[in-house]
Amino acid sequence: MAFELPKLxxxxxxxxxxxxxxxxxxxxxxxxxxxxxxxxxxxxxxAFENAxxxxxxxxxxxxxxxxxxxxxxxxxxxFWTLLSAEPSAKPDGKLAEAIDATFGxxxxxxxxxxxxxxxxxxxxxxxxxxxxxTLHLYSTPNQDNTLMPFHKEQGLxxxxxxxxEHAYYLLYQNRRVEYVEAFFKVLDWKVVSSKFxxxx
Ligand code: MN3
Numbered sequence: 001m002a003f004e005l006p007k008l009x010x011x012x013x014x015x016x017x018x019x020x021x022x023x024x025x026x027x028x029x030x031x032x033x034x035x036x037x038x039x040x041x042x043x044x045x046x047a048f049e050n051a052x053x054x055x056x057x058x059x060x061x062x063x064x065x066x067x068x069x070x071x072x073x074x075x076x077x078x079f080w081t082l083l084s085a086e087p088s089a090k091p092d093g094k095l096a097e098a099i100d101a102t103f104g105x106x107x108x109x110x111x112x113x114x115x116x117x118x119x120x121x122x123x124x125x126x127x128x129x130x131x132x133x134t135l136h137l138y139s140t141p142n143q144d145n146t147l148m149p150f151h152k153e154q155g156l157x158x159x160x161x162x163x164x165e166h167a168y169y170l171l172y173q174n175r176r177v178e179y180v181e182a183f184f185k186v187l188d189w190k191v192v193s194s195k196f197x198x199x200x
């Protein structure tokens with residue numbers, strides 16, 4: 001069964017003015033769509049044609065086209081679910097406690113996550129991961145993620161930010177820091193908190 005572009009829970013203009021309509025149209029409709037198509041083509045005729053995306057990322061990433069496009073499909077599908085036009089502004093429950101315990105405060109977490117996002121050279125992702133119930137920051141190059149064997153010891157992501165230029169260049173040009181600030185305005189902590197509940 002071929003992979004498909006997941007439906008977005010909001011319109012392309014829903015995240016304005018923080019993430020603009022044109023960027024959403026291009027990012028979802030062109031970039032993410034290309035990862036899906038290229039992944040399906042790379043899997044055609046292989047033993048992984050009917051495998052789950054998780055299984056593919058765990059076992060089939062020696063093939064660069066599978067690694068790049070499978071990672072791209074997973075990462076973007078994950079990323080869209082974190083964003084909302086009416087986001088919860090703070091984590092709750094266990095995640096709120098874990099962020100305070102690990103980073104001191106939500107503001108400190110945001111500062112450290114921003115620093116990590118700005119430190120990524122070229123294209124990649126900044127992540128908040130959970131391993132054995134504890135939180136830590138991590139980054140990956142290109143479309144890698146922690147489901148892949150190269151990064152598996154980092155646990156699983158509950159929050160991730162795409163810092164490829166295609167994610168922000170139309171609106172923010174080279175000002176990645178403004179894009180990270182904008183991300184926090186549309187990040188739905190309710191979603192992140194519930195991802196943490198399932199892993200912690
Ligand atoms: Mn992207």
